[in-house]
Amino acid sequence: MSARTRKWQEKLGFGILIAATAFVILVLIVILHDIFSKGAGVLSWEFITSKPRKGMTEGGIWPAIVGTFWVSLVTVVFTVPAGLFAAIYLNEYAAQNRLVRVIRLAIRNLSGVPSIVYGLFGFTLFIMILRINLSVLAGGLTLGLLTLPWTITASEEALKTVPMSYREGALALGATKWQTIRTNVLPYAVPGMLTGTILGLARAAGETAPILFTGAAFFWPLLPSFPKVLTSQFMALPYHLFIMATQHHAIVKVRPIAYGTAAVLIGLILIMNAAAVYIRYRFRKKYKRL
Amino acid sequence: MPNPTNHIELVTRDFSFYYGDFRALTSISMDVERNRVTAFIGPSGCGKSTFLRSLNRMNDIIPGTRVEGKVLLGGVDIYGKDVDVVDLRRKVGMVFQKSNPFPKSIFDNVAYGLRIHGERNPSAVAQRVEESLRAAALWNEVKDRLDKSALDLSGGQQQRLCIARALAVKPEIVLMDEPASALDPLATQKIEELIFELKKEYTIIIVTHNMQQAARVSDATAFFYLGELVEFDETKKIFTNPKEKKTEDYITGRFG
Amino acid sequence: MEGVNVDNPQSAGIGRVRAWRRFREKAIETFFLANGLFAVLVLLAIFSMLFTEGWPALKRVPFGEWVMSTEWDPTSPVRESYGILALIVSTLMVSIGALILAVPLGIACAAYIADVAPARVREIVKPVIEILAGIPSVVVGFFGLVVLGPLLAKAFHAGNGLNGVNGSILLAVMALPTIMSVSEDAIVSVPQELKNASLALGATRWQTLMRVTLPAALSGIVASVMLGMGRAIGETMTVLMACGNAPAMPHSFLDPVRTMTATIAIELGETVQGSTHFHSLFVIAFFLFLMTFAVNLVSDIILQRVRKRMGGA
Secondary structure (H helix, E strand, O other): OOHHHHHHHHHHHHHHHHHHHHHHHHHHHHHHHHHHHHHHOOOOHHHHHOOEEOOOOEEOOHHHHHHHHHHHHHHHHHHHHHHHHHHHHHHHHOOOOHHHHHHHHHHHHHOOOOHHHHHHHHHHHHHHHOOOOOOHHHHHHHHHHHHHHHHHHHHHHHHHOOOHHHHHHHHHOOOOHHHHHHHHHHHHHHHHHHHHHHHHHHHHHHOOHHHHOOOEOOOOOOOOOOOHHHHOOEOOHHHHHHHHHHHOOOOOOOHHHHHHHHHHHHHHHHHHHHHHHHHHHHHHHHHHOO | OOOHHHOEEEEEEEEEEEEOOEEEEEEEEEEEEOOOEEEEEOOOOOOHHHHHHHOOOHHHHOOOEEEEEEEEEOOEEOOOOOOOHHHHHHHEEEEOOOOOOOOOEHHHHHHHHHHHOOOOOHHHHHHHHHHHHHHOOOHHHHHHHOOOEHHHOOHHHHHHHHHHHHHOOOOOEEEEEOOOOOOOHHHHHHHHHHHHHHOOOOEEEEEOOOHHHHHHHOOEEEEEEOOEEEEEEEHHHHHHOOOOHHHHHHHOOOOO | OOOOOOOOHHHOOOOOOOHHHHHHHHHHHHHHHHHHHHHHHHHHHHHHHHHHHHHHHHHHOOHHHHHHOOOEEOOOOOOOEEOOHHHHHHHHHHHHHHHHHHHHHHHHHHHHHHHHOOHHHHHHHHHHHHHHHHOOHHHHHHHHHHHHHHHHHHHHOOOOOOOHHHHHHHHHHHHHHHHHHHHHHHHHOOOHHHHHHHHHOOOOHHHHHHHHHHHHOHHHHHHHHHHHHHHHHHOOHHHHHHOEOOOOOOOOOOOOEOOHHHHHHHHHHHOOOOOHHHHHHHHHHHHHHHHHHHHHHHHHHHHHHHHHHOOOO
16 A cells, blocks of 8 residues: 555544544434424423422422432431441452452443433332332432442542552551541542542432432422421432423423423533533642642 | 660560551661761662551551561560550650641640540640740741741741641650651751750651761661661761672662 | 559659550440441341332242243233343343443543543543532433434434434443543553653654553453443433333344333332232342342452452551
């Protein structure tokens, strides 16, 4: 092959790669554009802050936003400590032995379990066995189990970014292992953990299957306050979108509301992702000085 | 003959160290004297840093390592079953090759060791921080900005801060692992002057790659080669009249 | 005090066992270990829950019927039937359809980002594509329902457009980020020396990519495909909303299909707790679990091997 043909071959090949990448980005743009342009019609302050009216054919989605907030809060309160503690074990204490390999294998497999299976598990454990009501608590804990493997992985990544020299320095001064972790490792892993937590939260907030059978309600406009909210059923943005898209008695009429719900859901998730990326960016910059 | 226990601080007997199956140190026996500077020299990979890190059991944090033989501190084997490594490291402080200030204020860096050892009295902490910074010849440079980040100090200042941090918990021995290898000549000179001052109160063991440095700062010098202690004697003798051929070859720059 | 040199009071103390401190450190470590073991416990609990809840149905219906029969009709007044073959085939069909679309695209994107794109372009393109991973499956399903469905209906004259093609396209969107990021890791971790050796022999960057880099990253890429497959098999909301949900053996991609996940989602709310129908949904979930478990395990084994070969990094 002459140098010229090879040059052309390379141009063509790279062109295909660029085209593929551009196509994927185009798909993303088409989806986002469709949702936001058609959702923009109903988006208003009133849509966000008012309750659904007239058999959910009018009004807003406030209860679904509040429900998503509470259920995500329960998820975080459960998953962040549990994930962090497990990550501390794996990154700071664990030796290379069979037990640790089993734990890591379990975590990797948990992250591959389908979300609907988590839904079934939450339903069986919380509703049938523990007899918790269909509630924010049951839904949040189910999502908490779902997000656990991500949180562990994210926390471990955050702990890994803390330089080894911080640990050595503290140990050499006679700090115990736990003192070292508490005073000289965890504080510097916080931004990374925050990033991981927000990303996990964003994913949990968009999940539907795990809350289908654990507490998400078709229509539940009540907004009880804490702590009563924990034992109450709830509306949630992703479930509301599902209802409005497929289950409502006047599907075509409520389509704008469905679009509005989708826009708010994606908007929330994009904001959370942006916040996470921003924190990670700031964090990296800070550590570059070392 | 003076009673040896009065001036001998640290004793090792047939000390060997393994990374898994690899023996990094073979049967090291040596007596380190109090209030003197002992230098470890030798080519890279000769085991001098491994040996240094064995003296406060910093190698414990590397998985798969194992020791044989004894390291006696005040007559107690530091690898003994009932030795608390936390107390050991408090008595045997360490300064690392690459300065590693914590991303805290200058004050909090020096106060760190005091606080983890339970010193809660703020004025006692403040007093000890000042003493340590003075002892590390850093006080005059930083006294007006103790609350500023330690990361804003120059490389040489950072290393002296790490020395102050180690001194704050009142160790008996200070281990220094090539403390000036990343510094410019001026900062190196300051560290060397400091080491000379510190031996009045502390026993110093320093690993260095730089033979002139060993000759300048140390009283006794140990030459390591391939995990063995080839020769250990007064620094003057090592550099002027070594017993071993290998030592002479290294000193005169024939290898390493 | 045993072992302490009384002549040297300064050194007294290192030989004293600090029993309380040692106990506390050990207790803290044990606490963290317990949290690590919690993950193992959850996995075991999920497995045993699926099995024990599925058992009453497994016991009642002959095993052959589950995996051989294509007839799924647990509520039939005449004869209840529990064949999940059609559901399994549907699940595999849409998943494989998704891979056919997502694998070439995903690998091409990964190769572009990892090996071709200038640093500045990469810094922008990578986070943009990561947004794709953040779009909830219910939104993707909604898009399939209201945009892609009508489009497909027009293009293929295929009913309402809620069918296997629709599901495959949407699952491709869901699986793409996984395939891309794991493949990218694999391509990035090919040693530069290997590429340099090829370039030094006069190969173009394209030739190096095709003949050296991609083959060297092959195991990682295969693992990414398996992980993507696992995601596609386990996806619920997209297929529930966009596949048409007819519980029959599909004959083509243009047939409406109903996956295992969708069946569970649709029917659990409508069954009587404790009925054979109820338990049979756990049997479906059990098979689903086994399928994703197997797929993920294979990718896991491949990735572990890659990691070992790359020197434990």
